[in-house]
Amino acid sequence: MSILEQAFYERDALDVARDLLGKRLVRRGVEVVITEVEAYRFPGDTANHCRMGRTPRNAVMWGPPGHAYVYVCYGIHQMLNLVTNPEGEGAAVLIRACQPVRGLRTIQRRRGDKRGPVLLTGPGKVGAALGLDRAMNGHALYRPGGLEVHDGPAPPEILSGPRVGIDYASEAHRDAPWRLAASGTPWVSKPASLHRVGP
DNA sequence: CACAGGATCGTT
């Protein structure tokens, strides 16, 4: 039940992404396990919101690690990212899917009273289930209150694949397997494009 | 100031 400290996030986004699988997001009686993530790395990642430098929207990504970067996608969806890397480097991990632990009623109400993996398999769904909005942008995740990230058991096996919805990126970055997910769970979006990590 | 498009989702 311990909250992850800021130092956990002060590393390459890909390393943080891998270590976030199995950790828990906790907010106002709702608790979920992180099952799928994407790393947006720095420098040089042509899929990263920070690829063109600092802007008003991505400012939080350039700030200290361990803060929430919440932005609106397609004018509708609240996307939750966790800022990584040392301050001054624009990098983050996108939370793409989770599995409920507590507060299933609340999650279902926020998600149109649906059931099963459709509740939380997709970044917009995670934002909705946690009741996030842009007021959470910049929130310090390593301090108690609001939204917290707790420790949890690492999954026994990890899958990886290309990131979703980044056709605008260079070919190398479109192909990079920087989308990570726990193996053997239905609480993952688009399982077809994931494969086992290993030699 | 105008405008094209997006780290998506749900329905058709």
Added chain:
DNA sequence: ACGATCCTGTGT
């Protein structure tokens, strides 16, 4: 396959 929905980033 497509529309929702609106803000961001870029260009003039």
